[in-house]
Amino acid sequence: MSDDNADDHADSSGTTGERIELVGLTKRYPGQAEPAVENVDLDVAAGELVVFVGPSGCGKTTTMKMINRLIEPTSGSIRIDGRDVLAMQPDQLRRHIGYVIQQIGLFPHMTIAQNIGIVPNLLKWPKKKVAERVDHLLHLVGLDPTVHARRYPRQLSGGQQQRIGVARALAADPPVMLMDEPFGATDPITRLRLQDEFLRLQRELRKTIIFVTHDFEEAIKLGDRIAVLRERSHIAQYDTPANILARPADEYVASFVGGDATLKRLALHTVGEIDGEPGAPADLPGVAPTATLREALDVMVARGSDRISVDGTVVTFAQLSAAVRAADAVDRQQTTAGH
Amino acid sequence: MSLTEYIQTRWDLLSQAAMNHVLVVALSVGIATVIGVGVGVLTYNRPRLSGIAIGASSGFLTIPSFALLGLFIPILGLGWTSTVVALVGYSMLPIVRNTVVGLRGVDAAMVEAGRGIGMSAAGVMLRIQLPLAWPVILTGIRVSTQMIIGIAAIAAYVAGPGLGNQIFDGLARLGSVNALNAALAGTLGVVVLALLFDLFYLVIRHLTTSRGLRV
Numbered sequence: 126m127s128d129d130n131a132d133d134h135a136d137s138s139g140t141t142g143e144r145i146e147l148v149g150l151t152k153r154y155p156g157q158a159e160p161a162v163e164n165v166d167l168d169v170a171a172g173e174l175v176v177f178v179g180p181s182g183c184g185k186t187t188t189m190k191m192i193n194r195l196i197e198p199t200s201g202s203i204r205i206d207g208r209d210v211l212a213m214q215p216d217q218l219r220r221h222i223g224y225v226i227q228q229i230g231l232f233p234h235m236t237i238a239q240n241i242g243i244v245p246n247l248l249k250w251p252k253k254k255v256a257e258r259v260d261h262l263l264h265l266v267g268l269d270p271t272v273h274a275r276r277y278p279r280q281l282s283g284g285q286q287q288r289i290g291v292a293r294a295l296a297a298d299p300p301v302m303l304m305d306e307p308f309g310a311t312d313p314i315t316r317l318r319l320q321d322e323f324l325r326l327q328r329e330l331r332k333t334i335i336f337v338t339h340d341f342e343e344a345i346k347l348g349d350r351i352a353v354l355r356e357r358s359h360i361a362q363y364d365t366p367a368n369i370l371a372r373p374a375d376e377y378v379a380s381f382v383g384g385d386a387t388l389k390r391l392a393l394h395t396v397g398e399i400d401g402e403p404g405a406p407a408d409l410p411g412v413a414p415t416a417t418l419r420e421a422l423d424v425m426v427a428r429g430s431d432r433i434s435v436d437g438t439v440v441t442f443a444q445l446s447a448a449v450r451a452a453d454a455v456d457r458q459q460t461t462a463g464h
Numbered sequence: 465m466s467l468t469e470y471i472q473t474r475w476d477l478l479s480q481a482a483m484n485h486v487l488v489v490a491l492s493v494g495i496a497t498v499i500g501v502g503v504g505v506l507t508y509n510r511p512r513l514s515g516i517a518i519g520a521s522s523g524f525l526t527i528p529s530f531a532l533l534g535l536f537i538p539i540l541g542l543g544w545t546s547t548v549v550a551l552v553g554y555s556m557l558p559i560v561r562n563t564v565v566g567l568r569g570v571d572a573a574m575v576e577a578g579r580g581i582g583m584s585a586a587g588v589m590l591r592i593q594l595p596l597a598w599p600v601i602l603t604g605i606r607v608s609t610q611m612i613i614g615i616a617a618i619a620a621y622v623a624g625p626g627l628g629n630q631i632f633d634g635l636a637r638l639g640s641v642n643a644l645n646a647a648l649a650g651t652l653g654v655v656v657l658a659l660l661f662d663l664f665y666l667v668i669r670h671l672t673t674s675r676g677l678r679v
Binding site: 193195216217218219220221224226228229230231232233234235236243244247277278279280293294303 | 571573574576577578579580581582583584587592595596674675676677679
């Protein structure tokens with residue numbers, strides 16, 4: 126995270142994630158009896174995408190903003206790759222942490238290329254290298270530099286703007302990214318597409334990402350792990366999506382998961398309905414095509430695998446959760462049509 | 465002698481006076497912009513302070529210009545100094561107020577995004593907030609200019625520069641040869657200057673506002 130190796134950041138290989146540790150993190154605002162965030166301990170492995178999910182006002186955004194010190198903690202410590210974040214100069218620190226917000230926050234008076242180039246320019250990259258990086262990032266998020274680089278944010282659609290927001294956060298190839306409900310302001314269809322693209326991107330980049338949302342479906346879809354937060358940012362459960370779905374730690378998590386509805390749906394459908402990829406390795410845990418999704422999930426959790434074999438094909442957890450969502454959508458349509 | 469003849473025969477004198485008029489207005493607005501935008505930047509997010517700044521500059525505007533210039537003579541003497549100080553004072557309100565309003569109108573998400581990606585507070589102000597508030601601030605500067613072009617004519621009372629000398633001279637000798645022509649030529653000159661300044665601001669606005677804000 127030092128400036129000396131800033132030149133190395135634009136390698137095509139890219140900087141992968143670094144570990145984030147929060148220890149006893151607390152934020153107390155003057156004049157308020159209760160702390161907004163109380164004594165949070167969290168260890169995020171390098172390269173993992175961790176979703177903070179919880180109701181509004183639970184302190185999830187406050188917790189996230191303490192990591193790049195937009196909010197200064199009252200006590201506790203934060204380490205990224207073992208380095209004490211609170212000992213760094215905040216502006217320097219933030220130049221090495223990608224940041225995406227719900228309002229996107231592209232600067233309307235700057236072109237797309239200028240918006241993406243801000244952080245590399247702050248880091249004093251040579252002009253040519255900045256231009257190359259901008260082109261590379263536009264390609265990465267699926268936009269054509271010759272068409273979009275010289276346009277202004279207001280000339281783009283909401284979905285395109287959000288892609289630029291992500292590209293800007295990735296500009297200096299930071300090991301860590303913070304994302305505050307980044308897809309929250311887009312329509313449902315665009316949101317699904319942005320989520321899919323983002324997952325594909327993250328598989329390639331392996332950044333360490335803290336992703337804040339109040340949408341549990343989004344958390345399931347995107348998270349390597351999910352931290353379900355309750356008031357004062359207390360961690361009710363911190364686990365993989367599969368484990369949280371199968372074994373909610375308590376009533377609170379269960380209610381947040383949507384409790385029975387989702388679990389029932391898991392029991393209503395069979396894995397045979399999912400089209401798996403052929404060529405399952407022999408050592409993969411398997412279930413029969415007639416097994417319910419619930420049973421399949423149990424096997425995944427029990428064997429600590431995010432994939433299982435069904436009749437020789439591979440079914441992943443992502444496909445399983447997609448099937449639940451699809452079933453959910455069908456149910457809703459039928460309910461609407463019935464009225 | 466008709467007005468046209470008067471203007472033709474005294475063109476050198478009149479154009480010199482007009483040039484001085486432009487100079488004193490431009491100088492005053494320039495100084496007022498530096499001070500006014502500075503005050504706006506320092507106070508826009510402190511409602512009490514910006515209230516005081518706007519109150520003081522609007523209070524200043526209520527002082528009759530004739531009286532104020534007269535009061536300046538014993539302190540600042542005759543000529544440019546008194547004129548410029550008075551004109552700067554009269555320019556303050558629109559500039560300070562529009563700077564405060566313009567900066568407050570910038571979406572908080574812009575500031576958060578700027579800080580969040582590692583720009584310093586000063587960097588965000590210079591590169592994000594001021595450019596976004598600029599169209600509003602420029603409108604304030606334009607209103608100030610229009611106001612003090614008229615007021616600058618009164619500066620002739622303290623032997624200040626500009627077209628006011630023609631007007632005062634003419635009015636003092638009303639009834640004598642060319643007195644009316646002098647007063648009319650001075651007044652007409654002020655009106656023409658006001659129009660030219662407005663045109664100038666249209667061009668400036670076009671050149672200094674990002675295309676991204678106009679789309």
